[in-house]
Amino acid sequence: xxxxxxxxxxxxxxxxxxxxxxxxxxxxxxxxxxxxxxxxxxxxxxxxxxxxxxxxxxxxxxxxxxxxxxxxxxxxxxxxxxxxxxxxxxxxxxxxxxxxxxxxxxxxxxxxxxxxxxxxxxxxxxxxxxxxxxxxxxxxxxxxxxxxxxxxxxxxxxxxxxxxxxxxxxxxxxxxxxxxxxxxxxxxxxxxxxxxxxxxxxxxxxxxxxxxxxxxxxxxxxxxxxxxxxxxxxxxxxxxxxxxxxxxxxxxxxxxxxxxx
Amino acid sequence: xxxxxxxxxxxxxxxxxxxxxxxxxxxxxxxxxxxxxxxxxxxxxxxxxxxxxxxxxxxxxxxxxxxxxxxxxxxxxxxxxxxxxxxxxxxxxxxxxxxxxxxxxxxxxxxxxxxxxxxxxxxxxxxxxxxxxxxxxxxxxxxxxxxxxxxxxxxxxxxxx
Ligand SMILES: Cc1cc2nc3c(=O)[nH]c(=O)nc-3n(C[C@H](O)[C@H](O)[C@H](O)COP(=O)(O)OP(=O)(O)OC[C@H]3O[C@@H](n4cnc5c(N)ncnc54)[C@H](O)[C@@H]3O)c2cc1C
Ligand code: FES
Ligand code: FES
Numbered sequence: 001x002x003x004x005x006x007x008x009x010x011x012x013x014x015x016x017x018x019x020x021x022x023x024x025x026x027x028x029x030x031x032x033x034x035x036x037x038x039x040x041x042x043x044x045x046x047x048x049x050x051x052x053x054x055x056x057x058x059x060x061x062x063x064x065x066x067x068x069x070x071x072x073x074x075x076x077x078x079x080x081x082x083x084x085x086x087x088x089x090x091x092x093x094x095x096x097x098x099x100x101x102x103x104x105x106x107x108x109x110x111x112x113x114x115x116x117x118x119x120x121x122x123x124x125x126x127x128x129x130x131x132x133x134x135x136x137x138x139x140x141x142x143x144x145x146x147x148x149x150x151x152x153x154x155x156x157x158x159x160x161x162x163x164x165x166x167x168x169x170x171x172x173x174x175x176x177x178x179x180x181x182x183x184x185x186x187x188x189x190x191x192x193x194x195x196x197x198x199x200x201x202x203x204x205x206x207x208x209x210x211x212x213x214x215x216x217x218x219x220x221x222x223x224x225x226x227x228x229x230x231x232x233x234x235x236x237x238x239x240x241x242x243x244x245x246x247x248x249x250x251x252x253x254x255x256x257x258x259x260x261x
Numbered sequence: 262x263x264x265x266x267x268x269x270x271x272x273x274x275x276x277x278x279x280x281x282x283x284x285x286x287x288x289x290x291x292x293x294x295x296x297x298x299x300x301x302x303x304x305x306x307x308x309x310x311x312x313x314x315x316x317x318x319x320x321x322x323x324x325x326x327x328x329x330x331x332x333x334x335x336x337x338x339x340x341x342x343x344x345x346x347x348x349x350x351x352x353x354x355x356x357x358x359x360x361x362x363x364x365x366x367x368x369x370x371x372x373x374x375x376x377x378x379x380x381x382x383x384x385x386x387x388x389x390x391x392x393x394x395x396x397x398x399x400x401x402x403x404x405x406x407x408x409x410x411x412x413x414x415x416x417x418x419x420x421x422x
Contacts, residue, residue, distance in 0.1 A: 006263070006280035006326045027324075034322045035303055037281070047280065049327060075316070096393025097374065098307065101316040102323060178392065 001037045008049040012056065012157055016132050018048045019153040026050055026155055028107025029073060031099050050106065056157055064163050070106030070130075070156040077105060086167035086260070087125075090117050090185070093171060095178055106156035109141075112148050112204060114235065115179035117171060119205040122159060124185030124196030125167070130158040145204050164189050166219070168260035170252040174199075174239050181239055182248040184208075186256040192216040195253060200234050200245045211253050221254040265329040269294070270338025278325045284318075285309045287325035288335060296336040296366050300395070307394030310367040310374075311335045317374035319393070336366035339373065349373055349411040356416070358407035360398035367394050372408045381412050384419065 009015045018024060025044035027033055029051070036042050050056060056071035059080040066084045068077060078092035078100065094100055094108075094117050108118040109129060122129065122138045129136040132155045141149045150156070164187035174181040180199035187194045193215040195208045214223045229249045234242035266275035269292060276291040285302075288294045288311065300308035302321050309321040312334040339347050346354065349372050359365045368391070375382060375390045382390070387408050388401070396404060406416045 001281040004280045006324060008326070008329075030322055030324065030327070031304060034283075034324070038302065047324075049324075051327060096307070097371070097390055098310055098317045098319045098393050099304065101318050 002040060002043050004037075004044050005046040006049065007046060008052045010052050010054070012053060012132050012155065015048050015050060015053060015155060016153065018046065019155070021046055024048055024153070026110070028071060028104040028110070029099075029102035030107075031095070031103040032107060032111050032113070050104070050155065056106070061163075066161045066163055068105055068159050068161070070158055071104050072106075074100035074103050074105070074108075084161060084163045084167070086164075086169055086185075086187070087121055087161060090121050090169040090171075093117070105159055109159065110148060110150060110156055112142060112146050113179070114145050114201070114204045115174065115177070115181070115183075115199040117169070117180060117183055117198065120180075120183050120185035120196045120198040121161070121169065122196075123205050123207060124169075124187050124194050125161045125164065126187075126189075126194055127162070128160040129156055130160060131155060132157055139207075142205050145202070147204070162189070164194075166260040168256040170256040170259065172199075172248055172252055176239075182245055182252055184249065184252040184256050186215070186253060186260055188215070188219055188260065193219060197229075197249050197253075200229075200249050202233055202235055208249065208253065215257060219257065219260075221258045224250060224254050224257070263326060265325055267328050267330060268332045270334060280324070280326065282325040283321055284311070284313075284323045284325045284328050284333075285320040287328075288320060288333075294335050294337050298363055298366055300363065300367075305393075305395065306364070307367040307371060307391075308364050310370040310394065312370060312374060315374075315377070317371055334370070334373075336369055339369060349376070349408070352407040352411035353404070356403050356407040356410055358399065358404045364394060364396040364398075368396065368404055372411065375408070376412055381414060382408070384409060 023045040027047040027049045050071045056069040061083045074091045074094045081088040127138045167187040169185045171183040172181045182200045183198040185196045195211045198205045231242040231246040234245040236242045262277045298308035300306035304322040311320045
């Protein structure tokens, strides 16, 4: 790692000010950023830790909307998102216990790894990403591999999830990294079904609209019979071909619908 | 350089660190507590697991300055006050839960964190909890057995494989 200055502000305002310096970068749980720094793939002059900001920690539930602080750890969400069981379950299977004790929802969404779990939950739930300066709908937030709508120095302070009637996340675990080889988040709301797929596409997390339409008409696994995603544009690597991933998308979607009940 | 102060195994500890100093290197290089091992340095193996404010973390993936003011527990603080092995450590010895021993500090610290939250875990829960702790020697069976035994449960069902 190259040397950097470390600061740990106590409020969002102080953090935003500290991030105004050129080459300053936010530090969530560090579970992605610290390995990146070790490989010298990034060279921030200053790291602004968000872990001391109390206003970014909480989890609260009001009127069918679950609001999670941007610095809430995966372990905190697993334990505290009782009103949204599919989300708590997803958080409880990210990485391993030590990773979950440090890694945060804000860090995961800011990073937007194409194989990460939270992007599927945020897009599949139609969540709102709340930052220090604005609110961004999930549909506008994810912009491709590791790309998001966040501006330089912008901090995710909270994420608001509308709680669906039924939901489930099915993750086909990539056996070495434990990330999703393919993960599918299905959520049924009164006004329709959303299906978000992670791990599969070269464009990052995406909505599978055809499946959404079929499931909105009939929320049952066999409503998906005959539907498939195009293998073109799927990720191919040593863990699976494009065709394999495209196949898995349909299988995991069916499983998620069956499990959501 | 900045000064950090924390409680390590019940005693006050402090030292000068850089921004980039990892908690693992502060413990090992500054405090001389080399029981915390660094196996992979890439957050994969769990040999470096310690507790920070009661929670298991990979100390190779946490900055020392993040732990400023925290209560840190490492393998060196696990033995009983009279120096005898604690229940988990003794169970690892009794059930041959280690061979080379490199992974063992992390295994014991993860096991301690598990048993604090879940005093009577099932075999499956133990296996899942150890997802981030790799062992290249034992094949895991005896580690699982040791943790089951440390929780006061019957281990006869897990055959010596
Ligand atoms: C062994 C291992 C297994 C893992 N398995 C999984 C898995 O199965 N599924 C999965 O989804 N993830 C997995 N992860 C990744 C993990 O979830 C990370 O915690 C997460 O991707 C990043 O969160 P963080 O808080 O650690 O962010 P950091 O590493 O601190 O930061 C990541 C990026 O986000 C930025 N950032 C951090 N917080 C904010 C914020 N609030 N606002 C704006 N920008 C911010 C940082 O500047 C940096 O660019 C795994 C990681 C490891 C080490
Ligand atoms: S040394 Fe920290 S996880 Fe391997
Ligand atoms: S005993 Fe050798 S690595 Fe576990």
